[in-house]
Amino acid sequence: MDLFIIIFLIISIAFCNSWVGFGEKTFNVLEYGAKGDGTSDDTHAFVKAWKDLCGANEGTPTLEIPAAHTFLVHQNVFKGPCQSQNLHIKLDGTILAPHRKDWGPCSKKWLHFLDVHGITFDGSGVINGNGEDWWKDYNSTTQCVGSPTALIFERCDELQLSGITHLNGPGFHLYVVHSKDVTISHININTPANSHNTDGIDLTNAIRVNIYDSTIQGGDDCIAIKGGSQFINVTQLTCGPTTHGISVGSLGGGGSEEFAENINVKNSTFNGAISAVKIKTWPGGKGYVKSIIFDHIIVNEVYNPIYLDQHYMRTPEKEQALKVSNVTISNISGTFTGEEPIVLDCAKIGCDNITLRQIILIAVDPSKPSKTICNNVNGIIVDNVSPSLQCVQT
Numbered sequence: 001m002d003l004f005i006i007i008f009l010i011i012s013i014a015f016c017n018s019w020v021g022f023g024e025k026t027f028n029v030l031e032y033g034a035k036g037d038g039t040s041d042d043t044h045a046f047v048k049a050w051k052d053l054c055g056a057n058e059g060t061p062t063l064e065i066p067a068a069h070t071f072l073v074h075q076n077v078f079k080g081p082c083q084s085q086n087l088h089i090k091l092d093g094t095i096l097a098p099h100r101k102d103w104g105p106c107s108k109k110w111l112h113f114l115d116v117h118g119i120t121f122d123g124s125g126v127i128n129g130n131g132e133d134w135w136k137d138y139n140s141t142t143q144c145v146g147s148p149t150a151l152i153f154e155r156c157d158e159l160q161l162s163g164i165t166h167l168n169g170p171g172f173h174l175y176v177v178h179s180k181d182v183t184i185s186h187i188n189i190n191t192p193a194n195s196h197n198t199d200g201i202d203l204t205n206a207i208r209v210n211i212y213d214s215t216i217q218g219g220d221d222c223i224a225i226k227g228g229s230q231f232i233n234v235t236q237l238t239c240g241p242t243t244h245g246i247s248v249g250s251l252g253g254g255g256s257e258e259f260a261e262n263i264n265v266k267n268s269t270f271n272g273a274i275s276a277v278k279i280k281t282w283p284g285g286k287g288y289v290k291s292i293i294f295d296h297i298i299v300n301e302v303y304n305p306i307y308l309d310q311h312y313m314r315t316p317e318k319e320q321a322l323k324v325s326n327v328t329i330s331n332i333s334g335t336f337t338g339e340e341p342i343v344l345d346c347a348k349i350g351c352d353n354i355t356l357r358q359i360i361l362i363a364v365d366p367s368k369p370s371k372t373i374c375n376n377v378n379g380i381i382v383d384n385v386s387p388s389l390q391c392v393q394t
């Protein structure tokens, strides 16, 4: 054989070991010394692999976290900006958080992606927040209020997250903040009911977000859409049991000025949740909530299916309040277990242009008394709503 061909073959083989596909470089955490045995600390291997991934400048480099391994990883910031505008994180194994006793004091974030553009995060793997010890002695009066958020994407535009299972978050499972053009699909968030403050997905200053085909079970909001969020679609979601539903808010806490607008929640099912359709604002806040649609929603044994709450946490009326307007709640059907299936509790400044259409809610126990609440609702249009609303003159 020609020497030239032999050299060519050697080079090709060498390249094939570290390159997969056509110029797409992959970085496997095992090759960076990760053990994946569930007890060794693999943080350093992840940090080194991330450094190389972030520095790779051709195509879409891939971080591989292989199946059949459990990687114990401590809190870390996976920081950009990276060389490539598209990164792939392929999680097929499990990433496990340390036990509570092994966290530093006042830790608020576990896996924090910061300033990274174009992440595609997928695979059939698991992110296990190991939260049991956090829920057990949850103490909201201690100095470091709250438990760490498991997975955070901050300033990560064009994020696509799919396929992953999120278990046992110490606090929120997934938090998207200051990011645009985000797609979250086919994820499964699963944490027991007795866990405190374990929201499924939280959005703050998130713009153009599409969440679909996912299931969320946890101890707090299924999805919380907070200040600065715009153009949010949620479809084909299953929430519950025990979650607090899909909330716009809470907004305006501590007298702050916040807004949320253009939010569509459609084709979703709530099983055994505390509420389903929810908007919550604090008295004393400023700003607005507008152009919100909840449509095609099924509720099964939900305590308060529809809850517009401008006196969040039973805070008394204050002079200032966020303005709620242009809200459509339509085609909501199913059963409720509480005493107030529909609550529209607006601040004194009033909610404007509220439409309720085709809502049929049936008490699980018809012998239990129930009533609807309607305070300060202006411009309400009601068509085919049962139980009937007190604010509508018949």
Ligand SMILES: *[C@@H]1O[C@H](CO)[C@@H](O)[C@H](O)[C@H]1NC(C)=O
Pocket: 137, 139, 140, 141, 142, 143
């Ligand atoms: C919560 O923490 C505060 C302050 O550290 C303490 O006084 C209180 O006893 C704690 N409560 C519980 C239920 O542990």
Ligand SMILES: *[C@@H]1O[C@H](CO)[C@@H](O)[C@H](O)[C@H]1NC(C)=O
Pocket: 208, 209, 210, 231, 232, 233, 264
């Ligand atoms: C949300 O849905 C609307 C209408 O169905 C669509 O026009 C819009 O592009 C969607 N937005 C996102 C961020 O997916």
Ligand SMILES: *[C@@H]1O[C@H](CO)[C@@H](O)[C@H](O)[C@H]1NC(C)=O
Pocket: 235, 236, 266, 267, 296
């Ligand atoms: C809602 O579901 C119906 C049928 O199940 C489907 O035709 C429609 O496209 C869905 N809409 C959205 C926004 O997912």
Ligand SMILES: *[C@@H]1O[C@H](CO)[C@@H](O)[C@H](O)[C@H]1NC(C)=O
Pocket: 262, 263, 290, 291, 292, 293, 326
């Ligand atoms: C009211 O909300 C609907 C649905 O989000 C939106 O299409 C419409 O433009 C809004 N109207 C105003 C005046 O904001």
Ligand SMILES: *[C@@H]1O[C@H](CO)[C@@H](O)[C@H](O)[C@H]1NC(C)=O
Pocket: 267, 296, 297, 298, 331
């Ligand atoms: C109401 O929503 C249900 C599912 O939630 C859907 O099957 C039905 O077609 C919808 N009805 C109308 C009139 O849109």
Ligand SMILES: *[C@@H]1O[C@H](CO)[C@@H](O)[C@H](O)[C@H]1NC(C)=O
Pocket: 325, 326, 327, 328, 353, 355
């Ligand atoms: C009032 O609500 C209707 C129905 O959703 C919408 O088409 C219209 O744009 C809204 N107007 C204002 C001023 O919000």
